[in-house]
């Protein structure tokens with residue numbers, strides 16, 4: 001069946017709303033993209049946008065179906081079906097326990113019965129119905145919970161296909177939910193983050209984004225930009241009205257917008273850690289105890305440990321969990337002068353890895369103190385990198401306080417560092433190390449993000465925020481000096497960039513690309 005997109009009622013060919021600045025909005029070649037933009041604008045601009053909007057609805061004509069659970073045998077498999085009038089298929093393929101059809105299908109009902117292929121009952125199933133107002137996609141939908149045999153679910157899908165449905169594309173349910181205004185683009189993007197979350201922190205951040213945290217924050221900023229833009233445009237459009245601009249107030253609200261954008265941008269680094277995990281590399285002189293620390297943090301004897309210098313020749317890695325953060329931890333070959341080509345390659349790899357890490361864990365043998373070689377190695381570490389100096393083997397010394405002072409002094413030119421005392425052999429100091437690790441990455445003592453508002457985790461959002469931020473910075477001097485046309489242009493551009501995050505002004509090809517990365521059934 002071909003795919004068609006239908007509109008109810010008239011599309012808004014003419015738009016007189018002042019802030020409707022989307023190119024082509026009044027053109028007869030009114031594409032799906034712009035159509036979506038207008039629907040979305042109405043919700044995001046609140047009442048001000050309503051003046052140019054007719055109540056419309058956009059939906060797909062065809063019915064899609066797919067299995068939502070993974071392939072292979074399982075207790076239950078779930079098959080999803082969505083599309084306008086898809087309940088008519090239920091009439092053709094489902095009989096209740098008493099072998100009768102459902103007389104009057106209602107939303108949010110659970111029915112027990114049989115999927116029929118002609119006269120044959122294929123499986124006894126539970127059927128759940130969702131009306132278009134209450135479904136995820138915004139369309140009439142239903143779900144079939146059948147027995148989790150690959151064969152049975154395939155047979156049911158074949159029956160659905162025979163009765164007019166087609167197989168769903170990856171992410172098509174979410175795409176329909178977006179196009180029907182049930183979720184915005186940032187919420188849709190969070191769906192796969194929730195599905196793929198591997199740590200508690202990444203699950204919390206993704207689920208918060210799914211519940212609209214990013215959307216709400218972006219909309220708050222957009223409202224402020226919009227208010228400012230309306231005031232500036234009033235001055236441009238009605239010079240005869242003799243409105244006197246309150247430049248001071250404008251500059252104040254611009255500064256507030258700027259700082260809101262900056263704190264969202266700052267959340268990205270943390271957000272990336274939540275989402276992608278953190279890369280941390282143990283580096284330091286031979287025999288300082290890197291492999292022992294690696295094993296202690298991993299809780300497994302994975303790396304070979306010995307008192308022979310140069311035991312580790314190549315790097316090893318493992319995924320560990322530090323207070324809810326997924327961390328890829330690397331153990332590397334010890335740094336020392338050598339002419340052995342294999343060891344030279346090992347130390348080169350160690351340096352390369354540390355340069356690509358989010359955190360460098362420089363390991364010192366506390367019983368040997370801070371040598372010139374250690375100083376040289378530490379000096380070579382990029383000053384902007386997060387650094388934890390681990391004073392290992394503190395069981396061999398009476399007190400580490402003098403050494404800690406010496407290192408603090410030595411590191412005073414750096415910003416992002418911590419010092420952690422540890423005895424990897426005795427497994428002491430690990431909790432303190434974990435706390436240092438978290439507070440270095442989050443600037444907080446605990447890893448909890450309960451009090452954080454929106455956290456940006458998505459590269460696309462970050463790039464758009466960067467652009468919107470630049471537009472705001474650009475608009476400052478123009479607004480201050482009364483060059484209002486250019487100031488308004490920059491404010492509009494920034495509104496567009498913010499609208500791209502939530503999907504109000506996002507090009508169709510970008511939308512398609514986003515949803516094509518989803519799994520089938522989502």
Ligand SMILES: Nc1nc2c(ncn2[C@@H]2O[C@H](COP(=O)(O)OP(=O)(O)OP(=O)(O)O)[C@@H](O)[C@H]2O)c(=O)[nH]1
Nearest residue numbers: 287288289290291292306310311312334423424425
């Ligand atoms: N007393 C004491 N000994 C330790 C501690 N940590 C490691 N060691 C010992 O130090 C020696 C070297 O440990 P490794 O973990 O192999 O050191 P490394 O830094 O990986 O060494 P290379 O792989 O050669 O670079 C071993 O004999 C360990 O048992 C510690 O906390 N206390």
Ligand SMILES: [Mg+2]
Nearest residue numbers: 290291311312
């Ligand atoms: Mg080692």
